[in-house]
Amino acid sequence: MLASISPPRMTRLERLLILTLVIGCVTLFSGAVAQDGYGYGTTATPTANVTPTTEANVTITSPEEGAGVPAGNVTVSVNLTNFTLVEPTGQPNAPGEGHLHYYLDAVVPTNASAPAIPETGGYVVSTNTSYTWENVTAGAHNLSVQVVNNDHTPIIPLVFDTVNVTVGGNVTGNATVVNLTAENIAFDTDTITVPAGANVTVNFDNKDDGVPHNLAVYTDSSAAEKIFVGEIITGPATTNYTFTAPSEPGTYFFRCDVHPQQMTGDLIVE
CATH class of the missing domain: 2.60.40.10 (Immunoglobulins)
Known part of the structure; x- marks a missing residue:
């Protein structure tokens, strides 16, 4: 009858070393692999966050x-x-x-x-x-x-x-400065008077927040023939318009092209 041979018992130190090696391998493996939505391992890959920009x-x-x-x-x-x-x-x-x-x-x-x-x-x-x-x-x-x-x-x-x-140079005619304000969808005046042939500068102040306005001058209220059409600006903002007044005295027409019914007036040329 053969005598049974028992495997040698591991010491506490040997068991501790083996446990440490197992934990280290698991940690290393889990750090190199990310889980996808289905629980399968996928290699983690960094992604670049590129946002296209347009220059100012x-x-x-x-x-x-x-x-x-x-x-x-x-x-x-x-x-x-x-x-x-x-x-x-x-x-x-x-x-x-x-x-x-x-x-x-x-x-x-x-x-x-x-x-x-x-x-x-x-x-x-x-x-x-x-x-x-x-x-x-x-x-x-x-x-x-x-x-x-x-x-x-x-x-x-x-x-x-x-x-x-x-x-103050290269200005033909009489230099005339006019102040004009747009507020609450209305001009602050319905009459502008300037000399005939004058070089007119209009200091335009649009006080309506988020509302576009401009100044445009026409021969009459039909607005069929323009004398000057200023750039439309959205308030609050200011700008200045420069144009030459008609050389023929008379009554002409101005308006805001964005609000042609509410914002109108007479340009009187003397």
Whole structure:
């Protein structure tokens, strides 16, 4: 009769070593494999989060390059795309948002790591698509606008526009300035009087939030023959329109093209 041979017993240390190896293998395996929705292992693969973006763009729409404008208040109006103007300024930077810097007779700053503050000339921070420089003296001037981050540093690539104008020069006829406000779907006046042949500047203030308005001048109320049609702006915003009044005295017609029934008036040329 053969004697039974018992397997050697493992010591406590050997059992502990084996347990440690088993736990380590399980941990390594679980870290390299992710479970799919059905419980089967799939290899974990990092995915790139790529969001297409469109570059911002800004263009000065008024005054135009080389324009002659009357001395006094000069309004710069711009068209801004693919960028959101936010309040307040100075908060942490975020892609696609910030504000504008308007410059008068200044070199546009280009240092991406410093606030866009020119060494000379005037500048102002704004979240509006227009700004009026007050009491601009006669002579040659340049007007610029730049898109900047919330912390006032320029966005990269640089986005800006500049026009050169002559204030108080190249203005034919009598220079006449008119203030016109649109509010509650109405003009603040139904009569504008100007000299015959005058170079007319209309400081236009659209106070209706989210509502588009403009100023358009026609020979009569049929609006069949235009004298001047201004750009439509959505309020609250300001701009200035410049046109030459008819040389023949008489009563002409103006309106808002967006609201041709509610917003009308007479342009009296003397």
